[in-house]
Amino acid sequence: MPASEVKEDCFRLPQNLTVRAITNVQQEILQFLDKTASTTIELDDDCQVDISFIQLLEAARIYAGTAGKHIALARPASGPTLDVLKRSGFLEGMSAEDLKFWLHQGGIQ
Amino acid sequence: MSFPDPIAVFRTEAAELLEQIEAGLLDLNVNLGDKDQVDAVFRGLHTLKGSGAMFGFDALAAFTHHCETAFDRVRKGEVPATRELVTAVLEAKDHMRALVDTPNGDHEATGEALLANLRAAVDGANNPGTGVFAKAAPGQNHFKIRFSLPQNAMANGTNPLPLLDELRELGECEIVADRSAIPSLELLAPTDLYVSWEVELLTTQPRSAIDDVFIFVMDEMQLDVTTVEPAPAARTPAKTQAPAAETLPAAVPQVVAAAPAAQPAPAATALVDAKQKKASENVRVPAEKLDELMDRVGELVIAQSRLSQLAGGSGDLQLRAVSEDVERLSGELRDTMMVLRMVPVTQLFGRFRRLVHDLAHETGKTIELVTEGETTEVDKSVIERLADPLVHLVRNSCDHGLETPEERRAAGKPEAGHILLSARQQAGEVIITIKDDGRGINKERVRAKAESSGLIAPNANLTDQELYQLIFQPGFSTAQTVTNLSGRGVGMDVVKRTIDALRGTINVTSHVGKGSEISLAIPLTLAIIDGLLVRVGDGRYVIPLSAVEECLELPIEEDMRSRGRSFISLRDSLVPFLRLRDLFRTGTKPDPFQKVVVISTGSERVGLVVDQIIGDHQTVIKGMSKLHHDVATFSGATILGDGDVALILDVGHLVAEGQQQEAHLRAAG
Amino acid sequence: MSASILTVDDSASIRLTTRVALSNAGYQITEAVDGLDGIAKLKAGQFDLIVTDLNMPNMDGLTMIRELRKMPAHMGVPVIFLTTESDNDIKQEAKAAGATGWLTKPFDPESLVKIVRKVLGR
Numbered sequence: 001m002p003a004s005e006v007k008e009d010c011f012r013l014p015q016n017l018t019v020r021a022i023t024n025v026q027q028e029i030l031q032f033l034d035k036t037a038s039t040t041i042e043l044d045d046d047c048q049v050d051i052s053f054i055q056l057l058e059a060a061r062i063y064a065g066t067a068g069k070h071i072a073l074a075r076p077a078s079g080p081t082l083d084v085l086k087r088s089g090f091l092e093g094m095s096a097e098d099l100k101f102w103l104h105q106g107g108i109q
Numbered sequence: 110m111s112f113p114d115p116i117a118v119f120r121t122e123a124a125e126l127l128e129q130i131e132a133g134l135l136d137l138n139v140n141l142g143d144k145d146q147v148d149a150v151f152r153g154l155h156t157l158k159g160s161g162a163m164f165g166f167d168a169l170a171a172f173t174h175h176c177e178t179a180f181d182r183v184r185k186g187e188v189p190a191t192r193e194l195v196t197a198v199l200e201a202k203d204h205m206r207a208l209v210d211t212p213n214g215d216h217e218a219t220g221e222a223l224l225a226n227l228r229a230a231v232d233g234a235n236n237p238g239t240g241v242f243a244k245a246a247p248g249q250n251h252f253k254i255r256f257s258l259p260q261n262a263m264a265n266g267t268n269p270l271p272l273l274d275e276l277r278e279l280g281e282c283e284i285v286a287d288r289s290a291i292p293s294l295e296l297l298a299p300t301d302l303y304v305s306w307e308v309e310l311l312t313t314q315p316r317s318a319i320d321d322v323f324i325f326v327m328d329e330m331q332l333d334v335t336t337v338e339p340a341p342a343a344r345t346p347a348k349t350q351a352p353a354a355e356t357l358p359a360a361v362p363q364v365v366a367a368a369p370a371a372q373p374a375p376a377a378t379a380l381v382d383a384k385q386k387k388a389s390e391n392v393r394v395p396a397e398k399l400d401e402l403m404d405r406v407g408e409l410v411i412a413q414s415r416l417s418q419l420a421g422g423s424g425d426l427q428l429r430a431v432s433e434d435v436e437r438l439s440g441e442l443r444d445t446m447m448v449l450r451m452v453p454v455t456q457l458f459g460r461f462r463r464l465v466h467d468l469a470h471e472t473g474k475t476i477e478l479v480t481e482g483e484t485t486e487v488d489k490s491v492i493e494r495l496a497d498p499l500v501h502l503v504r505n506s507c508d509h510g511l512e513t514p515e516e517r518r519a520a521g522k523p524e525a526g527h528i529l530l531s532a533r534q535q536a537g538e539v540i541i542t543i544k545d546d547g548r549g550i551n552k553e554r555v556r557a558k559a560e561s562s563g564l565i566a567p568n569a570n571l572t573d574q575e576l577y578q579l580i581f582q583p584g585f586s587t588a589q590t591v592t593n594l595s596g597r598g599v600g601m602d603v604v605k606r607t608i609d610a611l612r613g614t615i616n617v618t619s620h621v622g623k624g625s626e627i628s629l630a631i632p633l634t635l636a637i638i639d640g641l642l643v644r645v646g647d648g649r650y651v652i653p654l655s656a657v658e659e660c661l662e663l664p665i666e667e668d669m670r671s672r673g674r675s676f677i678s679l680r681d682s683l684v685p686f687l688r689l690r691d692l693f694r695t696g697t698k699p700d701p702f703q704k705v706v707v708i709s710t711g712s713e714r715v716g717l718v719v720d721q722i723i724g725d726h727q728t729v730i731k732g733m734s735k736l737h738h739d740v741a742t743f744s745g746a747t748i749l750g751d752g753d754v755a756l757i758l759d760v761g762h763l764v765a766e767g768q769q770q771e772a773h774l775r776a777a778g
Numbered sequence: 779m780s781a782s783i784l785t786v787d788d789s790a791s792i793r794l795t796t797r798v799a800l801s802n803a804g805y806q807i808t809e810a811v812d813g814l815d816g817i818a819k820l821k822a823g824q825f826d827l828i829v830t831d832l833n834m835p836n837m838d839g840l841t842m843i844r845e846l847r848k849m850p851a852h853m854g855v856p857v858i859f860l861t862t863e864s865d866n867d868i869k870q871e872a873k874a875a876g877a878t879g880w881l882t883k884p885f886d887p888e889s890l891v892k893i894v895r896k897v898l899g900r
Binding site for chain 2: 827847853854855856857870873876877878879880896897898899900
Binding site for chain 1: 263264268273274284285286288291292293294295297299302304306308
């Protein structure tokens with residue numbers, strides 16, 4: 001019973017994105033990234049997020065970068081995700097690249 | 110293997126605790142809202158009480174208990190910290206020291222009086238309406254924090270987010286995540302924590318509040334907290350108002366203000382939390398063990414120099430090679446030993462904060478003590494011997510140098526007088542400077558006093574430096590009123606004697622109305638010196654190399670010509686010289702190729718005529734026996750490589766002798 | 779949605795104190811009487827936090843914590859243990875077993891709630 005479903009290159013993540021479920025999320029994202037050249041991550045509005053997930057997406061960006069693949073969020077981070085980004089100090093000192101990925105700010109593309 | 114006496118260990122510990130307590134109280138006196146210092150003082154008192162009781166210092170434990178209780182109430186916010194309370198506990202602290210030193214002495218009456226003081230201070234402070242605490246601007250602490258939680262923190266149930274939230278609740282807070290350690294997805298252990306944090310925090314809370322946030326992960330995490338010193342803004346007003354203060358070096362100074370209790374506290378004063386200094390891994394070694402080791406190294410250096418002499422005299426190449434190795438190693442060992450004996454002047458300087466505090470209290474002056482270069486390291490035996498002269502000098506500055514607030518106002522100076530105590534290293538010497546922005550030395554008065562007490566001839570032609578040096582003569586004092594502190598003419602001559610004994614020099618500069626500066630230049634280390642080994646007649650002598658300026662030939666015809674007038678001309682200036690052969694009455698004939706070794710102490714020079722210069726010699730100074738204590742020409746003795754004894758010349762004394770000879774000749778001619 | 783807490787203690791009076799304090803603070807409480815019972819409750823459900831005693835019959839607290847840390851379903855769940863002394867060795871052992879924090883007995887209800895809030899952040 002996969003908690004996520006695949007539609008085109010869009011990858012919808014499960015609700016629980018905390019350390020409790022993060023090991024499964026890692027496997028699923030890895031598999032998905034390997035299948036497609038360009039991945040768009042879709043987050044549930046009322047998903048549960050903690051730092052392990054922010055860490056995971058950062059790791060996924062590095063992975064995609066070295067594998068020559070593209071990864072993006074379907075919508076700018078909001079709700080619980082944005083809250084964790086704020087509280088964990090990720091928003092401070094973000095590069096233009098980071099702002100574009102997490103908040104869809106700055107870059108034209 | 111013997112264990113150290115626990116009582117002795119306790120005494121050492123108690124002395125350290127008392128110093129900590131004192132430092133905390135003095136800091137608190139400047140910033141009554143400093144909760145860190147309240148905690149520090151409380152902890153110190155608490156430990157002192159506990160260990161005291163354990164080692165049978167019952168009177169100490171009982172007495173300290175009362176002070177601890179008072180500070181516990183301050184800590185809990187039941188009683189505000191007031192200057193009265195700080196002063197009461199400072200006085201009580203001296204009593205605690207007495208209880209440590211002489212636990213069986215008759216201290217009861219003093220103790221009761223001090224406790225009555227303490228109670229009055231606490232009650233007075235507690236009296237609603239005083240409200241000092243409420244009005245005192247709470248000192249904000251500025252912390253820079255770097256931390257990383259244990260890697261398995263998240264897996265073991267620690268969520269970093271609430272911890273970060275807690276940090277934010279402490280005050281104004283900026284948190285930046287460092288994610289540079291996050292690996293690529295396939296390498297990520299997703300439940301491990303890779304992120305670490307950098308935090309800047311402005312808070313009224315003490316440092317311990319940060320520890321409280323991390324209490325459950327403290328042992329396994331990395332936490333690096335540094336206190337950011339307050340901006341130097343607090344010093345700016347003093348600078349713009351006082352022209353003399355401008356000459357104070359700008360290097361991050363520690364400013365400690367001491368004001369008489371009756372006066373309002375000086376405006377915000379920069380404070381350095383010296384207690385935040387990083388604890389590093391240290392091993393505590395009793396000082397005697399170090400001295401013992403030093404002695405051994407000294408013996409080794411002597412044995413080594415015998416070995417090199419033997420090796421040098423033999424044709425055995427292998428022996429020479431070994432000898433050279435041993436020479437190098439013992440040299441390195443000596444250097445390492447020297448470093449071990451070096452201690453920062455922090456503790457020495459620390460004492461003066463209390464002294465200045467007390468002096469301000471007694472004289473009714475507002476005095477700001479600035480210390481610089483506290484990390485400068487000096488041989489520990491030098492530090493021990495420097496304490497007394499420095500006390501005299503600082504007292505002198507506070508008492509005579511600085512004017513009363515009224516006088517200062519009238520002179521257009523800020524009311525608070527400044528005293529700068531600084532230390533720095535300079536080519537094998539440590540320079541300790543005591544500088545004030547007071548009234549300066551009145552040359553006319555020094556001259557009048559010196560003439561009336563017969564130290565100098567009327568209208569004698571003296572340079573400023575010569576004139577200033579007169580204040581170090583025994584019995585000399587220009588103070589018109591004798592105060593409790595100084596002005597009895599006792600002290601300054603002690604300074605001179607001690608500095609001479611340390612083979613150091615004193616330099617005085619002063620400007621009327623602007624202040625005085627007294628610099629002490631002391632050799633960094635005492636026990637081993639590099640010397641120049643010379644022969645005079647049949648004896649060999651060591652001249653400290655640091656004093657040697659140059660060596661000249663003294664051709665026999667020049668020697669003949671100069672008989673009767675003991676001067677040589679050295680680059681257009683006449684330098685007096687002493688014939689050591691005559692001085693030591695060797696009864697030998699002069700060597701046909703005599704040499705002149707020019708030695709100096711600061712600005713004074715003298716030439717020493719010797720028969721032969723043997724060469725550089727590393728010398729372990731041995732003290733002279735009591736029998737020879739009065740022999741002023743020599744400062745010590747050393748054992749040469751061949752087992753013979755050589756005397757070490759006392760440079761200061763010989764220079765003085767040369768100058769005297771010059772003065773005589775001048776007076777005669 | 780209030781957080782749910784599992785309390786594990788063989789003492790009925792402590793369980794009661796804990797339940798009252800935490801319920802009043804708005805948490806959902808499930809009780810277990812020893813380590814073995816605790817593991818059974820963990821297999822049956824999800825909890826946001828566990829408060830456990832260390833000295834218990836059948837299965838002691840340390841063993842339960844070690845077992846719990848092997849269960850993927852409970853990855854990262856915070857565990858607070860109760861200890862009678864401020865004994866550092868026991869703290870270290872429990873931390874090594876995977877505990878998150880501790881509370882020293884005897885405790886008052888406020889400090890229990892404070893610790894739970896500190897760890898959960900809510």
